[in-house]
Amino acid sequence: MGEVNPLDQVLSRLSIPHAEALRWLAARQGQVGPRPWPRQLAGVPDVPDVKLTAQRGIHVPAGWDMALSVALTGTSKYQDGDLELQPDGTWLLILRAHEGKDGIGLESRWNRGLYNCHLRRVPVAVLRRTSGSDVEWLGLALVDHYDAGTRTFLLHGPFDEARSAEEWGTLSPLAEEGAPVPDWFGAESPEDYTTDTRAKRVVVRVVRERQSRFRELLLGAYRDRCAVTGYDLPVALDAAHILPYLGSDSDTARNGLILRADIHRLFDKYLLAVDTEQMQMKVSPRLASTKYSDLDGIELRLPDDERLSPSLRHLDLHRERFLQVR
Numbered sequence: 019m020g021e022v023n024p025l026d027q028v029l030s031r032l033s034i035p036h037a038e039a040l041r042w043l044a045a046r047q048g049q050v051g052p053r054p055w056p057r058q059l060a061g062v063p064d065v066p067d068v069k070l071t072a073q074r075g076i077h078v079p080a081g082w083d084m085a086l087s088v089a090l091t092g093t094s095k096y097q098d099g100d101l102e103l104q105p106d107g108t109w110l111l112i113l114r115a116h117e118g119k120d121g122i123g124l125e126s127r128w129n130r131g132l133y134n135c136h137l138r139r140v141p142v143a144v145l146r147r148t149s150g151s152d153v154e155w156l157g158l159a160l161v162d163h164y165d166a167g168t169r170t171f172l173l174h175g176p177f178d179e180a181r182s183a184e185e186w187g188t189l190s191p192l193a194e195e196g197a198p199v200p201d202w203f204g205a206e207s208p209e210d211y212t213t214d215t216r217a218k219r220v221v222v223r224v225v226r227e228r229q230s231r232f233r234e235l236l237l238g239a240y241r242d243r244c245a246v247t248g249y250d251l252p253v254a255l256d257a258a259h260i261l262p263y264l265g266s267d268s269d270t271a272r273n274g275l276i277l278r279a280d281i282h283r284l285f286d287k288y289l290l291a292v293d294t295e296q297m298q299m300k301v302s303p304r305l306a307s308t309k310y311s312d313l314d315g316i317e318l319r320l321p322d323d324e325r326l327s328p329s330l331r332h333l334d335l336h337r338e339r340f341l342q343v344r
Contacts, residue, residue, distance in 0.1 A: 024178075025040075025177065036140075039086055042064065043155070044158050046155040047178065053089075071087040071143070075088065076129065084135050084138070109174075112332070132164075139160065159173040168336070235270075236257045236276045239321040245277060246316060247278050272327075274328065281313075289310075292336070298315050298316060298318065300340065
C-alpha cells in the first residue's frame with residue numbers, strides 16, 4: 019500500500035465544502051494573481067461555493083468554527099511577520115492575533131477559528147499581497163502553536179505532498195471537535211503533564227524525541243557556553259525556546275538559546291529579556307534587589323555562524339511579554 023498523502027489524510031475528515039475549498043486553494047500554491055473575490059473569479063471553473071478570504075487577516079467563513087485562510091498585507095495593524103525560510107524548504111510565519119470589537123486573544127471568533135485549526139491539525143491557506151490587488155499564494159500552512167502571552171500564532175508551511183505525514187508530526191486532532199481547550203496546553207514543561215491520557219502521551223513523546231536534537235544543535239552553535247553568563251558546563255545548560263512550544267517542526271536555532279538552567283527559568287518567566295537594538299540583556303525590576311540585576315546590560319553571546327543566530331523577531335515578541343509582566 020502506498021504512502022498516504024498528508025493533505026488527503028487531513029481532508030478526509032473534513033466536511034465536503036471545507037475539503038473542496040482547501041484543495042482548490044492548495045492547487046494555487048506559488049501563483050500570483052488577483053485576490054479571489056467573487057468578481058475576479060467569475061468564469062473560473064470549479065470555484066468553491068464559499069467566501070475564500072478576507073481583505074486582511076484571519077478569515078472564518080460564515081457558519082464555520084474553523085478558519086479557512088489568512089491574508090497578509092504587510093501594512094496591517096497586526097504587523098504581519100516575514101516568512102522565515104527553513105533549511106528543509108518550508109517556512110515559518112509569526113502572525114499576530116486579531117484584535118477588535120469582539121475582543122482579544124481567544125475571545126475573538128477569528129482567533130478561535132484559527133486556534134481550532136491548531137487543535138484539530140487542519141491547515142489554512144496563506145496569501146500575501148504583492149502589488150495593487152494581486153496576491154501571491156503561499157500555500158497551506160499548519161497552525162503549530164498559539165502563545166497566549168504574546169497573542170501570536172505560529173504557522174508552518176507549505177503543507178503539501180513534498181513532505182511525508184511523519185515529517186509534519188502528528189496529523190491527528192489534538193482535541194476533538196467541540197471539546198474544551200485542554201489544561202495541558204498551558205503547561206510550562208513536559209513534567210507538567212501529570213495525567214496519563216492518550217493525547218498527553220502523544221505530546222510528551224514528541225517533545226522528548228525532539229529535545230535531544232534541539233539541545234545538540236544549540237550546544238554546537240554556542241560552543242557549550244551559556245549565551246548570557248558564558249558558563250561552560252554542559253550538564254548545567256538548557257536548550258531554551260525563545261517563544262515557547264512552537265511545535266515539533268520549529269525546534270530550530272532561530273528560536274533557541276543555550277542558557278544556564280537558572281537563567282532559563284527566569285527567561286521563561288519573562289524576568290529576563292533581550293533588547294535587540296544593542297543585543298543586551300534586560301532585567302526585570304522585580305530582580306533589582308538580587309544578584310541577577312548584574313546581568314542588566316550584558317551583551318548576548320551569539321553563534322559564530324550567523325545562520326544559527328536567534329531571530330530578532332522572536333526576541334522582540336518575547337521582550338513585549340517581558341514589558342507586560344514587569
